[in-house]
Amino acid sequence: MKRRNFIRNTGIGTGSIFAGGSFFSLLASCTKGDMMNNNGMNMGGQPFPITEGNFSRLLPIPNTVTGNVSLTAQATTSNVNGNNISVLGYQANGILGPTIRVNNGTNANISFQNNLSEKSNIHWHGLKIPANMDGHPEDIVNPGSSFNYQFTVNQRAGLNWYHPHPDGATARQAFQGLAGLFMVNDSEEAALNLPSGNFELPLVIQDKRLTSSGITYNPSMGEVMSGYMGETIIVNGVAFPFAEVASRFYRLRILNGSNARIYNLAFSNNTDIIIIGNDGGLLKNPIAVKNILLAPGERLDVLVNFAGATIGTEIFLESRVFDNGGSAQGKQGFKIMKFKVTQSVNNSFTVPVSLSSINAIPPSSSSKTRTFVINAMQMSNGMNMTGIHRINDKVYDSSRIDERVAANATEIWVFDNSQGDEPHPMHLHGVHFQVLERKGGRAKLTASESGWKDTVLVLPRETVKIIIPFATLEGVFVFHCHNLEHEDDGMMLQYQLA
Ligand code: C2O
Ligand code: CU
Ligand code: CU
Numbered sequence: 298m299k300r301r302n303f304i305r306n307t308g309i310g311t312g313s314i315f316a317g318g319s320f321f322s323l324l325a326s327c328t329k330g331d332m333m334n335n336n337g338m339n340m341g342g343q344p345f346p347i348t349e350g351n352f353s354r355l356l357p358i359p360n361t362v363t364g365n366v367s368l369t370a371q372a373t374t375s376n377v378n379g380n381n382i383s384v385l386g387y388q389a390n391g392i393l394g395p396t397i398r399v400n401n402g403t404n405a406n407i408s409f410q411n412n413l414s415e416k417s418n419i420h421w422h423g424l425k426i427p428a429n430m431d432g433h434p435e436d437i438v439n440p441g442s443s444f445n446y447q448f449t450v451n452q453r454a455g456l457n458w459y460h461p462h463p464d465g466a467t468a469r470q471a472f473q474g475l476a477g478l479f480m481v482n483d484s485e486e487a488a489l490n491l492p493s494g495n496f497e498l499p500l501v502i503q504d505k506r507l508t509s510s511g512i513t514y515n516p517s518m519g520e521v522m523s524g525y526m527g528e529t530i531i532v533n534g535v536a537f538p539f540a541e542v543a544s545r546f547y548r549l550r551i552l553n554g555s556n557a558r559i560y561n562l563a564f565s566n567n568t569d570i571i572i573i574g575n576d577g578g579l580l581k582n583p584i585a586v587k588n589i590l591l592a593p594g595e596r597l598d599v600l601v602n603f604a605g606a607t608i609g610t611e612i613f614l615e616s617r618v619f620d621n622g623g624s625a626q627g628k629q630g631f632k633i634m635k636f637k638v639t640q641s642v643n644n645s646f647t648v649p650v651s652l653s654s655i656n657a658i659p660p661s662s663s664s665k666t667r668t669f670v671i672n673a674m675q676m677s678n679g680m681n682m683t684g685i686h687r688i689n690d691k692v693y694d695s696s697r698i699d700e701r702v703a704a705n706a707t708e709i710w711v712f713d714n715s716q717g718d719e720p721h722p723m724h725l726h727g728v729h730f731q732v733l734e735r736k737g738g739r740a741k742l743t744a745s746e747s748g749w750k751d752t753v754l755v756l757p758r759e760t761v762k763i764i765i766p767f768a769t770l771e772g773v774f775v776f777h778c779h780n781l782e783h784e785d786d787g788m789m790l791q792y793q794l795a
Contacts (some may be wrong), residue, residue: 350537364405378536383511384474394477418605423457428772434464454486455578468781523625539635545644563588565613574598577749578647592722592754594779672717692787699790
């Protein structure tokens with residue numbers, strides 16, 4: 298009998314595979330609240346509830362810099378919730394790094410100084426740049442050392458971001474504050490005359506676990522399962538902020554920079570979220586929704602219209618409950634930030650009917666299909682509680698090339714979470730892809746999954762198929778779950794383009 302069937306028949310969490318004996322050592326070394334509920338096993342972990350604040354702090358906007366900049370990873374302080382607490386930053390007094398904003402074609406030259414007491418590096422999430430500049434987990438910068446990231450931006454307009462990627466320490470360093478935005482602009486985007494300046498707001502949404510002195514990061518075993526979540530939502534580095542807005546259209550550039558938490562974004566007045574872009578830039582056409590899921594690593598470019606709201610109106614960006622998120626996610630609705638209408642203006646902007654030309658890649662152009670089983674939790678290593686999260690039963694190993702891909706090939710990759718109990722936002726370095734199909738679970742693509750993506754959410758029971766045009770960026774890149782606890786636990790493989 299297959300082990301999986303054995304587990305099914307005994308009624309212990311479907312999709313979990315335990316090698317003989319280690320299941321019991323696992324139980325012996327975990328506290329009950331960690332991994333079990335009253336019904337027995339709860340291998341997906343527990344929800345971590347949000348404690349809402351009072352939305353009395355002004356939303357800060359990270360300073361914008363060019364592609365010629367110095368970033369210094371450092372221990373510093375930042376006023377996150379009224380107190381100056383210890384954080385990690387890419388600049389002094391900042392939990393977030395500056396927003397790097399460049400036009401397509403720019404030669405970026407970013408000198409990175411690592412003033413942490415541990416190894417770090419920078420990965421440019423969403424940028425299609427050579428492997429030796431990508432911040433591979435083994436390409437690290439030692440404490441006290443520096444590295445120049447030099448590359449030419451060669452991609453369409455879009456919202457990308459940067460964060461550390463050292464093997465095994467990505468999650469903690471990102472959670473303690475190291476992240477920033479990297480925006481690319483181009484002429485196609487400029488021609489649309491989208492709301493800009495004060496009417497284009499970057500929103501980096503993260504959850505943090507705060508004390509009066511700092512950010513706690515000490516995941517228990519259950520939190521390696523669920524991912525590490527916090528009780529406080531911060532936007533652009535400040536807890537539960539507010540923004541004053543005029544009665545007109547705004548463009549919101551949203552990043553879910555959380556380690557693990559998925560948001561089901563909506564506005565409290567149920568106004569339309571008009572999605573115009575995602576990870577890889579503008580969609581073909583705008584699409585209006587009332588709510589949309591945003592997983593760690595994913596970005597959204599949306600228009601929202603505050604026209605018609607009278608002065609004094611308060612509208613909240615919130616996260617609503619959602620289904621299929623496993624045992625730890627989607628159980629609680631909460632407010633994220635407040636928009637307060639303080640100015641009445643004429644609103645002449647109209648949403649463009651067409652945004653960009655995007656050609657769907659025909660599946661027939663794929664030369665190879667690769668399937669990746671991502672249902673995790675093969676407890677084959679006894680008391681050693683790392684390496685629970687795997688891809689095709691493999692834990693990340695920098696000395697092993699898992700997939701060899703030919704330059705310029707187009708391939709279909711399938712992420713199979715059909716037997717899994719946890720959400721996995723799967724992310725590929727070095728490419729953008731199109732999402733072809735989702736089976737099981739939600740059983741369809743969402744409004745933000747057309748166009749180009751670099752991260753796709755695969756919820757429990759789902760199988761998601763993507764099509765990837767690999768170009769000519771030869772070298773070794775990683776692909777992984779962007780639940781950063783899963784990633785640090787080993788849910789990451791390498792492909793080599795050659
Ligand atoms: Cu944003 Cu490999 O990550
Ligand atoms: Cu990335
Ligand atoms: Cu995962």
